[in-house]
Amino acid sequence: MYRPTSLLYKWIQENNALVQKLKRVESSHSLSRDQNQNHLRWCSLEFDKLLSKVQGVPPLADDTHLELSVAYNTCLCFTAQSRFTDSVLILSQSIQRVLQTTDEAPQSVASDLPAFWKKVLKSVRNTTLNNFVLNLLCSQWLIWLATCKLKAVQEFEEDLYSLTKTLCAGAENDMGCKKVEKFLYTPLLVMEPRRLAELLQIWTSVAQGAERLAEGQNLEALSGLQKASSLPAPRILLAYIHHLCGCCFVQMNCPQMALQCYKKALETDYSCVCALYQSVLIYRQLGNTQAEIQALCLLYSTLMLPPPVVPPLADAQLLSPSLLLHSQSFDTLHFVPSALSVLHTLALKCVLHNRLAEGVDHYLDLLATLQSEDQQPRSPQQINSKVPDYPRLPELYLEAGAALLMACRPADCMALCNEVINTTLELLPQRLVLEDPEKRSHGEDNDDNGEDKAAVLFWTGTAYLLQGHCYSQLKDWKQAVTHYTRCINLLVKVCVKTKGSQPQVPGPGVVVKPGTHVCVLQRLKGLSLVGRGVSFTLTDHLQEALRDLQLSLHAFPECVVAGLWCGEVLWKLGRRREAAACWEKTWSYSTQSTVDDLPLYLQEPQLGSLLDSTEIRKRIQELGPTRST
Numbered sequence: 243m244y245r246p247t248s249l250l251y252k253w254i255q256e257n258n259a260l261v262q263k264l265k266r267v268e269s270s271h272s273l274s275r276d277q278n279q280n281h282l283r284w285c286s287l288e289f290d291k292l293l294s295k296v297q298g299v300p301p302l303a304d305d306t307h308l309e310l311s312v313a314y315n316t317c318l319c320f321t322a323q324s325r326f327t328d329s330v331l332i333l334s335q336s337i338q339r340v341l342q343t344t345d346e347a348p349q350s351v352a353s354d355l356p357a358f359w360k361k362v363l364k365s366v367r368n369t370t371l372n373n374f375v376l377n378l379l380c381s382q383w384l385i386w387l388a389t390c391k392l393k394a395v396q397e398f399e400e401d402l403y404s405l406t407k408t409l410c411a412g413a414e415n416d417m418g419c420k421k422v423e424k425f426l427y428t429p430l431l432v433m434e435p436r437r438l439a440e441l442l443q444i445w446t447s448v449a450q451g452a453e454r455l456a457e458g459q460n461l462e463a464l465s466g467l468q469k470a471s472s473l474p475a476p477r478i479l480l481a482y483i484h485h486l487c488g489c490c491f492v493q494m495n496c497p498q499m500a501l502q503c504y505k506k507a508l509e510t511d512y513s514c515v516c517a518l519y520q521s522v523l524i525y526r527q528l529g530n531t532q533a534e535i536q537a538l539c540l541l542y543s544t545l546m547l548p549p550p551v552v553p554p555l556a557d558a559q560l561l562s563p564s565l566l567l568h569s570q571s572f573d574t575l576h577f578v579p580s581a582l583s584v585l586h587t588l589a590l591k592c593v594l595h596n597r598l599a600e601g602v603d604h605y606l607d608l609l610a611t612l613q614s615e616d617q618q619p620r621s622p623q624q625i626n627s628k629v630p631d632y633p634r635l636p637e638l639y640l641e642a643g644a645a646l647l648m649a650c651r652p653a654d655c656m657a658l659c660n661e662v663i664n665t666t667l668e669l670l671p672q673r674l675v676l677e678d679p680e681k682r683s684h685g686e687d688n689d690d691n692g693e694d695k696a697a698v699l700f701w702t703g704t705a706y707l708l709q710g711h712c713y714s715q716l717k718d719w720k721q722a723v724t725h726y727t728r729c730i731n732l733l734v735k736v737c738v739k740t741k742g743s744q745p746q747v748p749g750p751g752v753v754v755k756p757g758t759h760v761c762v763l764q765r766l767k768g769l770s771l772v773g774r775g776v777s778f779t780l781t782d783h784l785q786e787a788l789r790d791l792q793l794s795l796h797a798f799p800e801c802v803v804a805g806l807w808c809g810e811v812l813w814k815l816g817r818r819r820e821a822a823a824c825w826e827k828t829w830s831y832s833t834q835s836t837v838d839d840l841p842l843y844l845q846e847p848q849l850g851s852l853l854d855s856t857e858i859r860k861r862i863q864e865l866g867p868t869r870s871t
Contacts, residue, residue, distance in 0.1 A: 250305055253296055254429050257312055260288050261430040264319075264560075279323075282560075286319035293332070301339040310336055310374035311429035317381040318432050321388055322560050329385055333378055337362055340371055355382070356398040376405055377435040383442050387566045392453060395446055402446075405439055433560055444475040444483075445566045451486045455493065456571035464490040478563060481507040481514035482576075488520060489575050497524045515544050516576040531595045538588040545581035582608060583631040586638070593645045593842060602649045605642035612638070636662050636701045637841070643708050644843040652712035659705035659712075666702045671695045674736045676759050696736075696759045703732040703766055704843050710773045711847050719777040726774035733767050765844050768798020773847060776807050779814075780852075787811045800831055803846050806853050813861065822862045 264285045267278060293316050296309045313336040320329040344365050359379060366375045383402055386394045395402065447470030454463035464487060471483045488503030501524055507517035518541045525534035567576075579587075585608045592601030612635065633641070643658040674696055710725035738760055775790035791808040794801060805828030812821035 250308055253292060253312075254308060256292055257289075257308070257315065258430045260285055260292070261315065261432050264432055282319060282322060286316065286323060286325075289316040289319055292316075297335065297339065301343045306340060306343055306371055307374050308429050309339065310371065310378060311431060314374075314377045314381055314435070315432045317378070318384070318438075318560060321381070321384055322565065324388070324565070326385055326389055329381065333382055333385075336378060337375075340366060340375060343371070344369060356394055359398065377431070379405060380435050380438050380442065383446075384438070384561070384566070387442065387445055387449060390449075390569045392446075392449055392569075396450075399446075402439075402442075438561075440474060441476075441479075441561070444470055444473055444479050445563075447473075448479065448482050448486065449567060449569060449572060451483070451490075452567075452569060452572040452575055455486065455489055455575065458493070460490050460493045464494075477511040478513065481511035481517070482563070482567070484510060485514055485517040485520070486575065488517065492520070492524065497528060500524060512544065515541060515578050518544060519578045531591065535588065535591050535595070535597065538584060538591065541578075542581060542584045542588060545578070545584060579631050582611060585611070586632040589645070590641070590842060593648065598645070598649050602642075602645045602651075605638075605645050609638065609642055634697075636666065636697075640701065640704050640708065640843040641841065643705075644845070647708060647711055647715065648848070650715065652715050656709050656712050659709050662701055662705040666698050666705075669695075669698045670702060670732070671699060672735065674699055676736060676738045676763065699732060699736065700759070700762055700766065703729045703770075706732070707766060707770050707773070708843060710770065710777075714773060714777060714847070717780075719781050722777040723774055723781075726770045726777065729766065729770040730774070733763060733770070736763055738763070762844065764797045768794045768801050768804065769844070769847065771797065772801055772804040772807065775804070775811075776852070779807060779811055784811055784815055788815065801846060802828055802831055805831075806858070809858070810853060818861075818865055822865055825858055825862060 264282070267281045289312060293309070293312045296312055299305075301309070313332050317329045317332050320326075320332070341362070359382065362375065363372075363379070366372050379402075383395065383405075386392075447466055451463045451467040451470075454460075454466070467483050467487050467490070471480065471487075475483075484503050484507035488500040488507065491497070491500035491503060501521060504517040504521045504524075507514045518537060522534055522537045522541060525531075525537055585604055589601050589604035589608060592598070592604060594601075632638070639658045639662050643655040646652075646655040646658070676696065706725050706729035710722045710729065713719070713722035713725060771790045771794035775787045775794060778784070778787035778790060788808070788811045791804050791811060794804040795808060798804065805824060809821040809824035809828065812818070812824060
C-alpha cells in the first residue's frame, strides 16, 4: 500500500481539511449568499497556497496525484467564482508537470486546446496518473462550457462523453479501498469527477440545444434534448430540457405540443418560470385571453415566492446552472420579465377584457408595491426615470386613473391625476415642435430632452382629460368643460413640423404613425374636444358643441362617440338629413377603437352610453332614406 512521506501526508491532511470545511458550509442553510461567497473565496485562496507549496518540489510520478487533486480542487473553486483565466493557468501548469514525470517534452498550450488534450491523454494512458488527468479534463470541460466555447466541446465531444464511462468505472474500482485508509492517504475532492462529468454531459446537451434553436436547427435540437431527458439529472436541468423542447415545438408551429412541454417543465421544477412565461405568449398568440390572464396570475404569484431554501443542485452546490448556462441564445429563450412588469400586463389585460374589478386591484397593488419600503421609493417627481420593462411612473398613474374611472370611482381617479399635474406643471414647455416621424427615421438623432418635454406635456394634458371625464361621469358639466379646456389649451402649444414646411397644426396632410407623439397629440385633441362638445350639448350650448365635435372628427375621424354626438347636435339644430348621414357613417365603422397596444388612458370615453341607439335608429327610419351627397 502507498505510504506518503511526512510532508506529503501533511499536505494531504491540509487538502482534506479544506474540502471538509467547504462541504460543511455548502450543506449549511443558515449562511447567506454573501457569506457563502466569502467562504468560497477564502477556500480558493487556501487551495491556491497549498498548490504553490506542492509545486515547489520537483514532480515525481508517485506523488503527482496529490498535486493534480489540489489543482482540480483549486480549479473548480476558481471556476465557481468565474475566475476562468486563473483556472486555465492552473490547468496548464499542472499538465506541464505531468508531462515531465512521463519523460515527455513539455508542450506549449496552443490555441487548439482539443488537439493538445488528446496528446496529453495519449501520453498518460497507461500510467497511474491517467484518472487524475481525466479529472483535470473535467475541469477543462467545465471551463469551456462556462465561457461558452461550445465549438471546442463539439470537437472533443466523443472523448468527453467516453470520459463519463471511464470515471464511473474508476469510481467502482475505488469502492474496494478501506474507508479509513482512503481518508488518511487519498486527497479528497470538492466534487466527485464522476458526478461532475454526468452533469457536464447534461449541461452540454442543454447549451447545444439552445444554440441549435437559435440557428433554426429545430429537429436536431429536439432530438438531442430528448436524448438528454433520459439521463440522470437534477430537477432544474430536466425542467430546462422540457422547456427547450417546448421552444422547439413553438418554432415548428406546434403550440399544443409546446404547452405540454412547458407543463412538464413546471411539474418537474416550479422555479422554471420561463416555461410559464412562454405559456403566456402561446395563449396570447392563440387569442385565448382568459387562459393568458390565468397564466399571468400564476406567473406573478410564482415570481413573488421567496427563493427555495435548498439550492437547486443539492449534490453540486458549488456550481450553479447560471454559471454554465448563460449564452445569449440560452438567455433569450429563458427570458422572464420582472414581477412588476407581469403585474402591469395582468392589470391591463383584466381591464381591457371585462375583468375590471380585478384589473383595478392589480393596478392599485402595482402602485402600492412601487411606493412600498421593499422597493426603491419612487414618486411622480421622478418623471425622467425610465423603467426597463414597464411604463414610467406618471403613465402608470394615468393608466390606474383610467381604470378607476371605468370602475366608476371618479374621486380616486382625480386624486391620481392631481399627483401627476402637481409634479409636472412647473416643467411644462411654453411651446413644442414635433418633428415629422418620417424625417426622424432617416438617421436623425432623437433629442432626449425634447422627448421628455413632449412626454411631460402629454402627461399633464392626459391628466386634465381624465379629470374632465370624471366630472362628466358626475354630470358636473361646467367643471367638465373647464378641465377639457385646460387640456386643449396645452395641446395648442404643440406644432408639427413636416419636411420643407413651417410648423403647423397636424391635419389630413400629415403622415401619422401609431406610437408617435403626433398620433398621441391627435388622439388627445380628438378626445378632449369630444368631451367638451358633449358637455356643451348637455348644457344647451349647441353651436359651441357642434364646433368642438366637428373639430374632434377632424383630428380623430374614427371616433365613434364624436360621430354619434355630432349627429345628435345636428338633429337638435334641425339639420336632420345631415344628422342621419353622420349617424350612418359612424355606424359604418367596424368597432369602437379599443386596442390592446393603445394606452388605457387614450381609449374612447364612455359617453356614447348617454345616447339611445334604438331611439336614433327610430328617428332615421321615420325620416326616410337619406340622399347621398
